[in-house]
Amino acid sequence: MQSTGPTTLNASEQLHVAAAAAAAPSVFNTQPWTFTFTGRGLEVRTDPDDASMPTASAARDVRLSCGAAVFNARTALARLGLASRVSVLPVAGDPLLVARVDVTGDAPDPALDELYRWVGSRRTNRYPFRPERIPAEVLALLHDAARREGATLRLLDGEPEYQRMLTSIRRATWTEDESVRDDRDARLSPGTGQPAIPAGNLGPVPRREFPDDPPVRDMAEGLGIPGRGSAAFEPRPELAVLETAHDDPRSWVTAGQALQRLLLEATGHGIAASFANQPLEDDGLRPEVSGGAAHYGCPQMVLRMGYATAQPPASPRRPLSEVVRTVRG
The missing domain is CATH 3.40.109.10 (NADH Oxidase)
Known part of the structure; x- marks a missing residue:
């Protein structure tokens, strides 16, 4: 479909996208991200105040966690009927900026819309699994x-x-x-x-x-x-x-x-x-x-x-007021 130009998200849509992004898995549930909405879409940054694990993989784990949040944001936008374009590490002078997710005027990917259904029910499951193999x-x-x-x-x-x-x-x-x-x-x-x-x-x-x-x-x-x-x-x-x-x-x-x-x-x-x-x-x-x-x-x-023997509850999440630093129209 021919692009019709970017679409501005209203406040309700911004919170919808932020909630999905914040539901992503993260290293030790640290949720090391912040979200900033602009006229073009969403910016995902690492949170300078988060205390990552003192492991050799800490920097990698934080950006990997933020990448998962980016994907959830894409599914939430698709649910709103909006396509998106992701720019990873778009500004060399802004080391906290992980990705920019810009809304486009194209038709959304229906596969992303379908995957949005599972954002709220995905869990990191540390319970025993049943013996049957995955097909x-x-x-x-x-x-x-x-x-x-x-x-x-x-x-x-x-x-x-x-x-x-x-x-x-x-x-x-x-x-x-x-x-x-x-x-x-x-x-x-x-x-x-x-x-x-x-x-x-x-x-x-x-x-x-x-x-x-x-x-x-x-x-x-x-x-x-x-x-x-x-x-x-x-x-x-x-x-x-x-x-x-x-x-x-x-x-x-x-x-x-x-x-x-x-x-x-x-x-x-x-x-x-x-x-x-x-x-x-x-x-x-x-x-x-x-x-x-x-x-x-x-x-x-x-x-x-x-295949799990038990379904854990949803992991606790930081309030959106802590991770959405600014909401701009």
């Missing part, structure tokens, strides 16, 4: 979702690659820097405010029933947070690595958009997901994630996927 045709759809955003979803379904990944995940967990663990513990402690991830979103404490530790990250190991219980986790989860051709800030934003697209696609097919990024948080271990298939690209996320 090949659904995995193909998830692979295609990543590809459409410029990334690759590499499924780990063969040996010795699969066991190599499990070993890397466990090794990274055992050797985690004490400062990282202390930081995470502080974020999970109730203190005077709400913890970053409440007990209902942490999932149960993994029960050890095999010689090796379960291939699931316990974000609150040893904290004794009440209300969690314990459970046996699947010994062989579906694992996949999201990769990009390059490894720079622009690629991290690309990975975030690809991640959110495939997560929304997965949600629509009843597939739950959580993350096993421990090896990516350590520069010394990150090469192990792609060592067996370096030709694919640079690893950005490690996903655990399957």
Whole structure:
């Protein structure tokens, strides 16, 4: 369709888009973004006040999180009947500006409108998954979702690659820097405010029933947070690595958009997901994630996927008044 020029969003539409963007997943639920609406659309920036995790992957994780928010904004605009155009890192002199999402006068992508349906029900699921495998045709759809955003979803379904990944995940967990663990513990402690991830979103404490530790990250190991219980986790989860051709800030934003697209696609097919990024948080271990298939690209996320036994509640979100810094007509 011929473009008819940009469309200005009214206040209600701006809040609709901001709410969708803010529902994106983020590293440790830090929600490291702010949104500014202009006459042309939306600007997504990293929040200079957010305290990212003290890991080697912190800068990458923040921009990846913002990329997921960008994709959600695109789906919300499509639901409003509006197409959009994304410019990643558009201003070299503005390091906080991650992307600009400009509204155009073109017809929206109906696939984005369809994916908007799942924005509110997508969860990071840290509960056990059922033993049945994800059908090949659904995995193909998830692979295609990543590809459409410029990334690759590499499924780990063969040996010795699969066991190599499990070993890397466990090794990274055992050797985690004490400062990282202390930081995470502080974020999970109730203190005077709400913890970053409440007990209902942490999932149960993994029960050890095999010689090796379960291939699931316990974000609150040893904290004794009440209300969690314990459970046996699947010994062989579906694992996949999201990769990009390059490894720079622009690629991290690309990975975030690809991640959110495939997560929304997965949600629509009843597939739950959580993350096993421990090896990516350590520069010394990150090469192990792609060592067996370096030709694919640079690893950005490690996903655990399957059919969940329980649906966690929605993770708490910052008030929109905190993340929408200015609303301009």
